[in-house]
Every structure is written in structure tokens, then in C-alpha cells.
Amino acid sequence: MKKAVPNLxxxxxxxxxxxxxxxLFFAEYGSAQTDASFxxxxxxxxxxxxxxxxxxxxxSFLYADSALNMAEEANSDYHKADALLLKGGLFFIENNxxxxxxxxxxxxxxxxxxxxxxxxxxxxxxLGNIYLDKGEYVSALINFQKILKNIENYFxxxxxxNDMDVLGSLMYTYxxxxxxxxxxxxxxxxxxxxSKMQTVIENTEIELPYDFQFLMYFERFQIAMExxxxxDAVVLIDKALENNHANDDHFQDGSIYREKARLMNALNKxxxxxxxxxxxxxxxxxxxNRPDLILxxxxxxxxxxxxxxxxxxxxxxxxxxxxxxxxxSKIIVLDYYQQLALTCNFSGKTDSMVYxxxxxxxxxxxxxxxxxxxxxxxxxNYIEDEEERIQARTEDLRLRYDNDKLKIQMEGNKRLQKRNxxxxxxxxxxxxxxxxxxxxxxxxxxxxxxxxxxxIEDKQILFKEMHHRVKNNFQIMSSLFSLQHMSTxxxxxxxxxxxxxxxxxxxxxxxxxxxxxxxxxxILFSAYVTELITSIIHSLNDENKEIxxxxxxxxxxxxxxxxxSLGLILNxxxxxxxKYAFKSRESGQIDISLESLGHQKYRLTIQDNGIGIPxxxxxxxxxxxxxxLIHILSEQLGGHAEIKKMNGTIIVVVxxxxx
Numbered sequence: 001m002k003k004a005v006p007n008l009x010x011x012x013x014x015x016x017x018x019x020x021x022x023x024l025f026f027a028e029y030g031s032a033q034t035d036a037s038f039x040x041x042x043x044x045x046x047x048x049x050x051x052x053x054x055x056x057x058x059x060s061f062l063y064a065d066s067a068l069n070m071a072e073e074a075n076s077d078y079h080k081a082d083a084l085l086l087k088g089g090l091f092f093i094e095n096n097x098x099x100x101x102x103x104x105x106x107x108x109x110x111x112x113x114x115x116x117x118x119x120x121x122x123x124x125x126x127l128g129n130i131y132l133d134k135g136e137y138v139s140a141l142i143n144f145q146k147i148l149k150n151i152e153n154y155f156x157x158x159x160x161x162n163d164m165d166v167l168g169s170l171m172y173t174y175x176x177x178x179x180x181x182x183x184x185x186x187x188x189x190x191x192x193x194x195s196k197m198q199t200v201i202e203n204t205e206i207e208l209p210y211d212f213q214f215l216m217y218f219e220r221f222q223i224a225m226e227x228x229x230x231x232d233a234v235v236l237i238d239k240a241l242e243n244n245h246a247n248d249d250h251f252q253d254g255s256i257y258r259e260k261a262r263l264m265n266a267l268n269k270x271x272x273x274x275x276x277x278x279x280x281x282x283x284x285x286x287x288x289n290r291p292d293l294i295l296x297x298x299x300x301x302x303x304x305x306x307x308x309x310x311x312x313x314x315x316x317x318x319x320x321x322x323x324x325x326x327x328x329s330k331i332i333v334l335d336y337y338q339q340l341a342l343t344c345n346f347s348g349k350t351d352s353m354v355y356x357x358x359x360x361x362x363x364x365x366x367x368x369x370x371x372x373x374x375x376x377x378x379x380x381n382y383i384e385d386e387e388e389r390i391q392a393r394t395e396d397l398r399l400r401y402d403n404d405k406l407k408i409q410m411e412g413n414k415r416l417q418k419r420n421x422x423x424x425x426x427x428x429x430x431x432x433x434x435x436x437x438x439x440x441x442x443x444x445x446x447x448x449x450x451x452x453x454x455x456i457e458d459k460q461i462l463f464k465e466m467h468h469r470v471k472n473n474f475q476i477m478s479s480l481f482s483l484q485h486m487s488t489x490x491x492x493x494x495x496x497x498x499x500x501x502x503x504x505x506x507x508x509x510x511x512x513x514x515x516x517x518x519x520x521x522x523i524l525f526s527a528y529v530t531e532l533i534t535s536i537i538h539s540l541n542d543e544n545k546e547i548x549x550x551x552x553x554x555x556x557x558x559x560x561x562x563x564x565s566l567g568l569i570l571n572x573x574x575x576x577x578x579k580y581a582f583k584s585r586e587s588g589q590i591d592i593s594l595e596s597l598g599h600q601k602y603r604l605t606i607q608d609n610g611i612g613i614p615x616x617x618x619x620x621x622x623x624x625x626x627x628x629l630i631h632i633l634s635e636q637l638g639g640h641a642e643i644k645k646m647n648g649t650i651i652v653v654v655x656x657x658x659x
Contacts, residue, residue: 041070045070061090067083081110108124121173144176144180147169148173162205182226218259221236255292257276258277277299277303281296294336298336300313341360419437523557526556533551550591562637566637573606573626575626585610588610589608590608591606591608600656604653638656639653640654
């Protein structure tokens with residue numbers, strides 16, 4: 001069971017990043033749209049909000065709402081996003097994750113068009129922290145990776161290491177990614193990102209603020225705890241606490257004292273461990289932080305169990321039994337029920353142990369379903385966003401090309417008209433002038449043609465780059481599925497992820513072939529099918545069977561959309577054949593043929609000599625996703641699919657290429 005990711009730095013991180021966001025707004029965008037009076041009033045409201053957020057939470061919300069109303073009245077999107085980010089941070093501090101998520105998402109949506117600003121990185125970071133606090137690691141990791149990609153695209157290496165704002169984004173993002181991998185038990189990856197933090201510190205030439213130093217101490221402390229280097233951990237946690245108190249910063253004290261309690265327990269210093277937990281409890285009780293109080297109770301139970309005080313351990317845990325299900329983080333709930341079940345086992349309460357293990361398994365199942373749904377939702381949103389970006393960029397390229405072509409033609413026509421008038425009058429005076437004019441006209445026309453050719457070449461380069469980026473985006477999605485594949489032992493989830501990854505690779509192959517060839521519109525079907533099938537046999541034929549195939553498709557070519565749909569149909573058919581058609585056989589044969597029926601209609605036939613598809617699938621009595629996809633894709637191509645069992649399986653798809 002993986003422990004909940006410590007949210008030690010989240011509140012101070014949000015405070016640090018919120019504090020610089022208004023400065024970035026005014027420096028980059030605000031001065032062009034608002035006057036000094038507005039900026040001063042807006043900044044004053046934000047400062048008042050920060051100064052009251054831990055003293056009077058209701059008053060701090062009043063200041064944040066006033067800032068939001070002021071930005072809306074001024075019709076300033078930049079300041080509106082800043083105020084939304086501020087409200088999200090306040091909800092985050094009071095552990096209202098859903099409201100924090102709502103306001104922060106709205107801020108990120110506004111910043112999408114300003115990706116060359118550090119303010120965009122701040123919004124993505126805050127959104128990632130909220131997902132991290134909720135235990136939604138995939139969504140958190142996606143937002144943190146967006147920040148690293150943004151810095152790579154818009155900021156040079158020199159600027160990233162010598163600009164305090166960009167440096168802050170790098171440090172905190174690396175730290176949060178390390179927390180994610182630590183939370184799922186991948187300590188190697190966690191240690192890798194901590195080493196990247198160390199590299200940033202070593203290569204920068206600017207003086208680092210105290211919170212960066214604290215962050216480094218705490219991450220190194222976590223690694224020392226993982227490696228059981230407890231004496232090193234004592235030095236590091238004391239340095240972290242001393243660093244913060246020297247700068248009058250007490251935001252992280254509750255979490256630091258809990259970590260010190262864990263360390264003392266590992267060193268068998270029970271009294272000191274309980275003392276530090278009491279200090280941490282008093283801090284969290286003062287601000288009503290229920291999730292962290294529950295985390296403290298879990299650590300306290302571990303201490304009592306270690307000293308065989310099982311009754312006290314159960315009493316500590318039962319104090320939270322009525323409020324545990326209202327905690328937003330399913331990870332904390334899971335840890336709580338696991339600790340309760342283990343303590344019941346130590347106490348000899350077998351029935352209670354079995355009951356709480358069942359509750360824990362139910363929570364774990366809900367968490368897996370939630371994580372799977374989250375992966376699917378993120379994938380759908382990512383694909384939809386990419387499609388919109390590609391369509392917008394394609395339309396922009398087309399308009400630019402048409403405009404450039406029209407301008408060149410108009411300029412050419414104007415020049416031609418002037419020269420014709422000139423030729424008409426000069427021809428009367430002197431024949432030699434006419435010869436010179438025609439020579440000059442020919443030279444100018446060559447320049448116009450050269451410009452047109454250059455524009456066409458630029459368009460082809462841009463189209464190839466577009467396909468290359470789409471292929472890379474598909475590869476990123478495939479890597480995300482691989483990451484999820486490695487983090488689950490559920491065979492059903494593994495199969496779904498594997499099938500989805502195969503389909504994504506099928507679509508990526510289309511864009512890869514378009515990128516490698518000069519033609520940017522059509523794909524040679526026979527070459528595409530051969531490469532696709534070879535890839536499927538290589539990845540799925542674990543038993544090293546001799547599977548042969550033939551492709552008869554002539555020189556037919558199809559555009560991107562049709563080729564992608566046909567590739568997905570072939571992927572489903574061929575994958576099913578390789579997996580199931582040749583069981584208990586040493587070899588198999590699969591034949592693929594494409595016939596033109598005239599008027600842009602074609603017949604695609606896929607036939608194997610295997611054991612044949614079960615009749616209940618053909619009759620529709622048993623549904624499978626692969627067969628359903630074949631029928632859906634065939635209908636999208638303006639045709640239909642027919643599946644037969646005749647000396648193996650025959651799949652016939654008739655489709656319309658100009659549909």
C-alpha cells in the first residue's frame with residue numbers, strides 16, 4: 001500500500017507563487033490595459049487578502065471577491081485570472097479541494113493564450129498541486145509536465161537558471177513530480193527529480209531565497225528516510241526547521257513536526273515522537289485542518305503499535321471514524337482503513353480486521369475506477385484540444401497562403417499594367433526601349449514565380465512539421481499509458497491500456513509515414529498495411545509462431561482520415577487473429593486484399609486460416625469491443641462490414657473513399 005504524498009510545501013508554495021503573480025501581470029500585460037490607480041487598488045486588495053488568510057479566513061475571502069469584482073468591472077482578463085487564482089488558493093488552504101479546482105481551472109483557461117508568461121506556469125502549478133492533494137496523480141503529472149514543456153519552448157536555458165520566477169517554477173515543479181513518484185513507490189524516479197533540483201541550484205548564479213533551500217533540505221530528508229539513513233535525516237530535518245524559523249516562516253511547522261515524529265519512531269524514541277505529534281496536532285487544530293490531523297493519528301497509531309499499546313492505538317483511530325469518509329483525498333482514507341485493519345489484527349479482533357480490510361478494498365477499487373476514468377478523460381480532452389489546435393493552425397496556414405498568393409498576384413498585375421502602358425508609349429519613340437522593357441518584365445515574372453514556389457515549399461514544410469508533432473503527441477499518450485500500465489496489477493485494466501496503446505500507435509504510424517515522404521496528403525495503402533502488420537506481429541506474437549501474410553492492394557492511396565480508419569480496422573482484425581486464431585498451432589496465414597469496385601468504392605477483405613470466430617460473436621449474442629469498432633469504423637467510411645466463419649475467419653469491408 002502506497003502512503004499519501006506529503007503536502008508539506010503546498011501551502012507555502014501557493015503563497016510564494018501567488019505573491020509574484022500580480023507583479024508578473026503588471027510587468028507583462030497590465031500596464032497596457034489598466035491605469036496606475038487600478039493597479040494600486042488591486043494590489044492593495046491582494047496584500048490584504050494575504051495578511052488575513054490565516055487570521056480571519058472570512059475576511060480574506062471578502063478581499064479576494066472584491067479583487068475579482070474589480071477586475072470584471074475593468075474588463076481585465078489578466079487581473080480576473082489573478083483573482084481567480086487567489087480564490088483557488090484560499091479554498092486550497094481550507095482543504096476545499098473541489099472549489100479550489102473550480103477557480104484554478106478557470107484561471108488556467110484564461111492563461112492558455114499567454115503561454116509565453118510565467119503566470120501560465122503558476123496557474124498550471126497550482127492546478128497540479130490541487131490534483132496532487134486529491135490523489136489524482138495522472139492529472140497532476142500532466143500539469144507539471146506542461147510547465148517543463150513551457151519552459152523548454154519559451155525560455156532559454158540561461159534565462160531559466162538566472163531568472164528568479166522561472167527558477168522558482170523549475171524548483172517547485174521538480175519537487176512536486178518527485179512527490180508523485182514517491183507516492184506511487186517509484187523511488188528511483190523520485191530521486192532522479194531531486195537530483196535535477198540539485199543541478200539547478202549548482203548551475204544558477206543568483207542568490208537563492210530561503211524557501212528554495214528549505215525545499216532542498218526536505219526532499220533530501222525524504223530520500224534519507226526511504227534509504228533508512230536516519231542520522232542523515234535528523235540533520236536534514238533540523239536544518240529545514242532552522243532555515244524556516246530563521247526567516248520567521250511557520251507555514252510548514254505542522255508537517256515538519258509530523259515528519260520528525262516519524263523519524264523519532266524509526267529511531268525507537270517513542271516519547272520524543274509523541275511530543276512532536278502533539279505539537280503538530282496543536283498547529284493543525286488551530287486552523288481546523290482535518291486531513292492532516294487524520295494523517296497525524298495514523299502516525300500516532302504506528303507509534304503505539306510499535307510499543308504494543310494496541311488499545312491506545314485503536315482509541316486514536318476510532319476518534320476519526322465518523323469523519324474519515326468526508327476527507328477529499330482517497331489516499332488518506334485508504335491509509336486510515338489499512339492502519340485500522342492492521343491494528344485490529346494486532347489486537348486479536350479478527351472480525352473487525354476482516355471488515356476494515358473489506359472497506360479498504362472497496363475504497364481501493366473506487367480509487368482504481370476513478371484513476372482509470374481520469375486517464376480516459378484526460379486522454380479525450382488532450383485529443384480534442386490537439387485536434388482543435390491542429391485545425392486552427394491548418395486554417396491559419398491556408399489563409400496565410402491564400403493571402404500571400406493574392407498579394408503576389410495583385411502586385412504582379414499592377415506592375416504588368418504599368419509596364420504595358422509604358423511599352424505602348426515608348427514603342428512609338430524607340431524600339432530598343434521596348435526590348436529592354438520585355439527583358440525587365442521577364443526578370444520580374446521570374447521573381448514572382450520564385451516567391452510563389454517558395455510559399456508552396458514553406459506550406460509543405462509546415463504540413464510535415466505538423467504531422468511530426470502529432471506523431472510525437474501520440475507517442476506522449478502512449479508513454480502515459482505505459483506509465484499507468486506499470487503502476488497497476490489489474491489484468492483487466494492492463495488489457496484495456498494495451499489495446500488503447502495499440503490503437504494510438506496505429507494512428508501515429510499514419511502521421512509518421514506522411515512525415516517521412518514528400519507527399520503530405522495521401523498514403524500508399526500497401527506500404528502502410530505491410531508496416532502496420534509487421535509491427536503487430538512483432539509486438540503480439542509471444543509464442544514465436546510462424547505467421548505469414550500477403551497484401552494485394554495495387555497502388556491505391558488514401559488520405560489521412562480514410563487511412564487512419566482502415567488502419568484501425570486492420571489493427572482490430574489482425575490483433576484478434578494473432579491472439580486467438582492460431583491457438584495450438586505452429587503457423588498461420590492471413591491474406592489481405594483491396595479491390596476497386598469503381599466510382600471510388602472499394603472492398604477490403606481480411607481472411608485467416610485459423611480456428612474461426614465464435615458463432616455467438618457473429619450472431620451478436622456476445623459483444624466485443626474489437627468487432628464493434630470494425631462495424632463503427634466501416635459505417636464512418638460510408639460502408640459496412642461483414643464477418644463470416646469459413647475455413648477460418650473472413651472479414652469483408654465495403655467502403656466509399658469519397659465519403
